[in-house]
Amino acid sequence: xxxxxPIIHRKDLHWWELFYIxxxxxxxxITLSQVFRPKFTRQYPEEKxxxxxxxxxxxxxxxxxxxxxxxxxxxxxRVCPALAIDVQASETELLKERxxxxxxxxxxxxxxxxxxxxxxxxxxxxMSKEFELVFRHQEDAIFGKDKLLIPADKLKDRLEFLRKxx
Amino acid sequence: xxxxxxVIKIIVVMGVMLGIVAYVVLLERRLSAAxxxxxxxxxxxxxxxxxxxxxxxxxxxxEDIVPVKANRFIHDLAPIISLGVALTTFAxxxxxxxxxxxxxxxxxxxxxxNIGILYILALTSLGVYGLTLSGWSSNSKYALLGGVRSSAxxxxxxxxxxxxxxxVIMVAGSLQxxxxxxxxxxWKWNIILQPIGFFTFLTAAFxxxxxxxxxxxxxEPELVAGYHTEYSGLKFGAYYLSEYxxxxxxxxxxTTLYLGGWQMPFVHSIGLSDFWISIIQVSGFLxxxxxxxxxxxxxxxTIPRFRYDQLMNLGWKFMLPVSILNLLITGLGILLF
Numbered sequence: 001x002x003x004x005x006p007i008i009h010r011k012d013l014h015w016w017e018l019f020y021i022x023x024x025x026x027x028x029x030i031t032l033s034q035v036f037r038p039k040f041t042r043q044y045p046e047e048k049x050x051x052x053x054x055x056x057x058x059x060x061x062x063x064x065x066x067x068x069x070x071x072x073x074x075x076x077x078r079v080c081p082a083l084a085i086d087v088q089a090s091e092t093e094l095l096k097e098r099x100x101x102x103x104x105x106x107x108x109x110x111x112x113x114x115x116x117x118x119x120x121x122x123x124x125x126x127m128s129k130e131f132e133l134v135f136r137h138q139e140d141a142i143f144g145k146d147k148l149l150i151p152a153d154k155l156k157d158r159l160e161f162l163r164k165x166x
Numbered sequence: 167x168x169x170x171x172x173v174i175k176i177i178v179v180m181g182v183m184l185g186i187v188a189y190v191v192l193l194e195r196r197l198s199a200a201x202x203x204x205x206x207x208x209x210x211x212x213x214x215x216x217x218x219x220x221x222x223x224x225x226x227x228x229e230d231i232v233p234v235k236a237n238r239f240i241h242d243l244a245p246i247i248s249l250g251v252a253l254t255t256f257a258x259x260x261x262x263x264x265x266x267x268x269x270x271x272x273x274x275x276x277x278x279x280n281i282g283i284l285y286i287l288a289l290t291s292l293g294v295y296g297l298t299l300s301g302w303s304s305n306s307k308y309a310l311l312g313g314v315r316s317s318a319x320x321x322x323x324x325x326x327x328x329x330x331x332x333x334v335i336m337v338a339g340s341l342q343x344x345x346x347x348x349x350x351x352x353w354k355w356n357i358i359l360q361p362i363g364f365f366t367f368l369t370a371a372f373x374x375x376x377x378x379x380x381x382x383x384x385x386e387p388e389l390v391a392g393y394h395t396e397y398s399g400l401k402f403g404a405y406y407l408s409e410y411x412x413x414x415x416x417x418x419x420x421t422t423l424y425l426g427g428w429q430m431p432f433v434h435s436i437g438l439s440d441f442w443i444s445i446i447q448v449s450g451f452l453x454x455x456x457x458x459x460x461x462x463x464x465x466x467x468t469i470p471r472f473r474y475d476q477l478m479n480l481g482w483k484f485m486l487p488v489s490i491l492n493l494l495i496t497g498l499g500i501l502l503f
Contacts, residue, residue: 021365024465024468024469027468027469028464028465028468030468031201031464031467031468032201032464034200034201034202034203035197035200035201037203038203039200039203039204039205040203040204041204041205043205
């Protein structure tokens with residue numbers, strides 16, 4: 001008996017409410033007052049959205065002092081569930097000793113999961129805020145190092161976010 | 167000469183009417199967007215003014231799909247009936263007084279027949295065939311249910327519509343529509359003389375045009391799209407157009423019967439020439455019609471749909487007695503004054 005729902009006593013409608021028309025006019029007043037409220041629509045191509053730092057846009061390589069941070073360990077390509085990343089390593093005279101000769105992300109395969117960013121030991125691949133990706137040919141969708149390298153100071157937001165939340 | 171004038175009148179009225187109907191679609195989209203705190207279509211042309219043209223082009227180029235087991239002939243015929251009825255009803259509605267153009271006295275009404283109201287009632291009840299036949303011929307359960315619902319709804323609301331029109335006829339003493347308009351000269355509009363009849367007629371008009379509180383024949387959550395579920399391309403366009411044309415025509419009829427038609431009070435006291443007075447009267451008529459259409463649209467986005475039993479209860483247990491009561495009151499008033 002304890003689980004029994006409480007009985008709701010609904011009042012009968014007043015004759016004034018049963019007459020419909022005053023209630024309808026009241027409703028129309030509310031509807032019409034909405035017309036003059038500010039609109040929520042964003043006029044998209046003209047009015048761009050600036051995503052928050054937690055946004056996962058297209059993955060990019062961080063460029064510091066003119067070279068990429070990447071040491072071509074291949075972890076990102078290993079963890080990528082969509083097999084979108086292709087890395088080919090080589091040696092270099094720099095302190096980091098290894099660098100990627102070829103670093104390609106197939107943006108038609110990428111699912112923006114952010115695993116590559118999570119697994120990267122050097123903080124060399126991060127998710128940017130770019131989300132407008134359009135291609136005319138399948139070949140255009142494979143982004144090489146020329147498109148992937150972004151200077152570190154342009155990615156400050158995301159790098160700070162990662163420091164704070166990892 | 168008579169014939170030529172009539173043909174020109176038909177062409178002009180059809181053109182203006184189709185234009186207005188196309189832009190009523192845009193008005194509905196913009197107004198409903200504003201009510202929902204959106205902007206609505208504003209990309210095609212300035213503020214979306216070319217949107218109706220884009221819509222029509224899209225519909226023309228779409229594939230016309232007919233279900234395999236549908237009755238092809240009736241499936242094609244039904245939208246034609248619907249659209250034809252919606253467009254021909256306007257023929258008897260007077261949209262202005264006589265106008266003098268190039269030495270000819272032109273009456274601003276296509277067909278001045280002496281049983282104008284009967285013609286309107288007959289044609290609007292013919293319109294239900296378009297819906298019912300489309301529902302039956304589509305060979306789809308949803309379309310069939312929509313068609314059956316529309317026929318039941320029409321029958322129950324036609325009665326109170328006819329009875330509330332009777333009040334107007336008693337006041338004017340004529341079935342001819344321009345006589346009815348002339349009887350409402352000055353401020354003797356029928357909405358003031360018989361407000362009850364106005365409300366019952368308006369409610370019945372909502373039911374006849376399948377607009378929202380009574381749009382059970384095409385109730386989306388239950389019946390997909392109701393009677394036009396199986397239509398596509400230009401035939402769907404015909405249904406879409408006929409829905410809005412119906413709205414326009416019933417607004418015009420409500421204006422003619424209750425809001426004084428083309429009569430504008432005080433227009434003769436300004437002292438303009440006859441030509442400009444007729445222009446003002448015609449535009450006044452159009453403004454009244456457009457305001458009524460906006461009323462239809464606002465109601466659509468305000469009131470939720472009735473349940474089917476509520477619809478029938480309202481029709482038979484409320485509207486019918488009230489319109490009979492209105493008839494009695496009108497008779498009593500005529501007897502006393």
